[in-house]
Structure formats: structure tokens, C-alpha cells
Amino acid sequence: MRIGEAAAASGVSAKMIRHYEAIGLVPAAGRRGNEYRDYGDADIHRLRFIRRARDLGFGMDRIRALLRLWSDRDRSNADVKQIALDHVAELEERISAMREMADTLHELAAACDGTGRPDCPILGGLAGTLPASPRAAAKVDARPSRPV
Amino acid sequence: MRIGEAAAASGVSAKMIRHYEAIGLVPAAGRRGNEYRDYGDADIHRLRFIRRARDLGFGMDRIRALLRLWSDRDRSNADVKQIALDHVAELEERISAMREMADTLHELAAACDGTGRPDCPILGGLAGTLPASPRAAAKVDARPSRPV
């Protein structure tokens, strides 16, 4: 399979397949005499694994660890579970930080009548009288880094 | 005030103050004869505004818009509210995507006994038998981009 078919079959873009190869997340693909990369079923399988892990929000370091365990017959499922639980804990932390932000904003927005006058509790809150909440924000970014 | 004091007073690092100046989010600070930037109370106020908006997860574009409205006497609070609500909607979307990820992982982890054997439902799930959930993940990044 050439990279385009591999991309379609795995759900990982050709661009990212090359990138994963460059950072050593997947082994360098063989070339078919010409310069083209060549992929087999095992490669697709691995790429799909990565895709699913990405979909679950795992970062590259953890995916790397998971891949290592995946291809280790003598692995301990306790190790796998630990990685998953660590990641879940981080997810929960980010979720609650964002929950706090959203709640604060809901309150501010509710206090704003939106009638078109200059008077605005939201700006008021941002300008200084914010009810002293989200310190968690310093630890977590709530903006997306994977463009939609 | 020099930049260090301004940073301490506003909660925005000196580095970021310079960056905000570079991207035009704050006006270029005056210099005091020497090369040092000089800040007054209004500057601190503005920086604190930015800091609070960042803490609520606003991205730079929205902060820029909020700042414009903030310093516009003839603003409409409907405009402000719209920006806030747009942002809240994005937050909620990301929260629910991450909620889905966390839930899926909770399930997988619960199915894994973690007794140390190679047998592992988590890897099984990643390897292909994942219960067909998080398509939302394609739209939202759950990893932090602001380092902790």
C-alpha cells in the first residue's frame, strides 16, 4: 500500500504518518524500489491504534509507552492501566478547570441583560470585580491546539 | 513602574507583557529616557483584564475584541455577551468531548483487572474493538498547550 491508501485505511493523514515515522513512533516504512513508502496490514493496525489513542486524548509520550506495551508479550496489564489512569486523571483535572471557567462565564452572562446599553457585568468582572475563582486556570489551557 | 513590577502587579509575566506589546494587544509602553519600559496604573489595569480573560480561557482574538469593547464608551453589552456566549459554547463542546474520552477510558480501565498479566482490555480497545464512540475527538484537542 502506498501512503495515501494507508492514510485512508487508518484514519491518519499521510502528513502525520510521515511525521510519526520521523519521530520514531512508527518504524520507517519500506520503499518499493522507487522512493514510495510501502505499508502492510501490520502498519495499518499500528496506525489505527495510534489514531484511537489520539481520539482518547493521549499525548505522544503515553502513546509511545502504550505501543511498547502493546508489542510486548510479557507486559503487565497493571502498567497499561496505570498509564490510562494517569491520563484520565489529567483529563478530569482539565475538565473541572474548564467547568469552572464555563460556570463563571455563565454567571457573568446571566447578569448581563444584553439590551445594547454600554453597561456590562461581564466587562466589569474582567476589569476587576471577578468573584475570585479560577486559579486552576493557571494550570490548564482551555483553548484547542488541534484545529477543527 | 518597570516591567518586573508591572508583571508582579498584574500577574502577567514580563515575557508575556512584551509579547502582548509585540502583537499589539497592549500599546507600546513608554520608555523612561533609558531603554526601560515604563508602566502606569492604566497599563496594569489593562494587563489584569487580559490575565483574567486568559484565566477564563479566552483566546487572543476574543480578548482583543473584548479590550476594544472595554475601552469603547458607546459599546453594546449585547456584543460583549455574544463573545462570552460563543466562548462558553466552545468550552462546553470541549468539555463534553473530554467527558466522553474520560468515560470511555473509565470503562476500559474498569474492565482491566490490573493483576499483572499480559491480558488487557485497554490495549484490546485501542487495538480495534473500541465501542465506537468518540468522533467528537476529531474536533477537539484534549491535551494542554499551556505547560503547567
Add this chain to the structure above:
DNA sequence: GTTGACCTTGCCATGGTGGGAAGGTGCAGA
């Protein structure tokens, strides 16, 4: 005049991903 705290500019890195340029390859049809 030396020390130390602070400032300056400028470059690099992060993490995943996409965009695009400039050029090579392979296959189908005229």
C-alpha cells in the same frame, strides 16, 4: 569600581497538525 538585580533584544522549543512549494514517479489515454 564592583556586585547584583534588573532590563533589553533575539532566537529556539513546545505539540500536534495543516499548508504549500518544488520536483520526482507511474499510469492511462491520444
Add this chain to the structure above:
DNA sequence: TCTGCACCTTCCCACCATGGCAAGGTCAAC
């Protein structure tokens, strides 16, 4: 055989917000 097209290759740039580091300037206190 030539042409066109779809695909591939490598390489560089951009995002967003932030931190780190380096090499050098400035100022106040001792």
C-alpha cells in the same frame, strides 16, 4: 511517444501561548 493527472518525495512555515537562554545594557547600593 507525448501529455496529463494523480500521487509521491523532502523541506520549510504557521498556528497559540508560553518559557528558556544568551549576550549585552543600566542602575543603585556598597
